[in-house]
Amino acid sequence: MSRPGSRPPGEGPADSTRLGHLLGPHGVQGGVKLYVLGDPEQVMDLGRVYVAGRGWLRLRRTEALAPGVVLHLAGVTTREEAEVLRGAEVYAADAELPALEEGSYYYHDLRGLPLLGSGGEVLGEVRDVFDGGHQDLLVVAHPGGEAFLPLQAPYVVIESEAGRPARVRLAEDAPEGLLGDAEEDAPAPEREG
Numbered sequence: 001m002s003r004p005g006s007r008p009p010g011e012g013p014a015d016s017t018r019l020g021h022l023l024g025p026h027g028v029q030g031g032v033k034l035y036v037l038g039d040p041e042q043v044m045d046l047g048r049v050y051v052a053g054r055g056w057l058r059l060r061r062t063e064a065l066a067p068g069v070v071l072h073l074a075g076v077t078t079r080e081e082a083e084v085l086r087g088a089e090v091y092a093a094d095a096e097l098p099a100l101e102e103g104s105y106y107y108h109d110l111r112g113l114p115l116l117g118s119g120g121e122v123l124g125e126v127r128d129v130f131d132g133g134h135q136d137l138l139v140v141a142h143p144g145g146e147a148f149l150p151l152q153a154p155y156v157v158i159e160s161e162a163g164r165p166a167r168v169r170l171a172e173d174a175p176e177g178l179l180g181d182a183e184e185d186a187p188a189p190e191r192e193g
Contacts, residue, residue: 013050016091017108019043020068022051025082031063031070032082034090042098043069050091102163107136109165110158115140115149118172123179126168138168140179147179 012018019042023033036043043049048058049071058074071090076082094108107129115124115138124142129151137148138156149156155174159167170178 012052012089012091013056013093015094015108016050017094017097017106019049019090019092022071022085022088022090023068024086025079026063026065026070028079029072030076030078030082031072032076032085033065034069034071036068040064040067040069043071043092045098046092046096048093048096049073050093051085052089052091054085054088103160105158105160105165110138110168113165114167115142116167116169118170118174120169123170142179144180149178 018037020034020036023035025031026033034043044062044064046059046062048056050056051073057076060072060074062072063070073085076085094106097106100106110126110129113126114122115126117123124140124147126138127141127146128139130137130139130148132148136151138151140147140149155171155178157169157171158165159169
């Protein structure tokens, strides 16, 4: 599995994936450090990125700087211009992300996939993947509303067809109530006497 991170609901352009956020200047010629969600190598060959508040900017060049990447953006040539970008979220167009090896996927590949129970019944649809810090969460729309489902093996299995994710399935030993408490939806039992 590989990823840049998710696109938080309502942020970034459509059909884009959040790469991370800008930490601040690097050097005096406008370089800006990017905290990368996922593998920094996936950023190195991009031709442009979307910077929140600035729009699509061409990448003049990138430099590896563990644990992230330094971006040299068109129109940002001084340390002061780079400082203004501190904290801005950075996105890439899904179609421009580099291809991955077979069996790996980007989290945007999960959007729109059906969520199945362990028996194959459709429980809902994956709307997005949200970076929850220590754990990524699937945003799942289901008949009872919307829920955050931990994207955690071994409880959630990504099933592929022809090398691409095709569906998300809950494993047989997945804990009860992952999509909400079923008891909340059921009518309360009547009490005797």
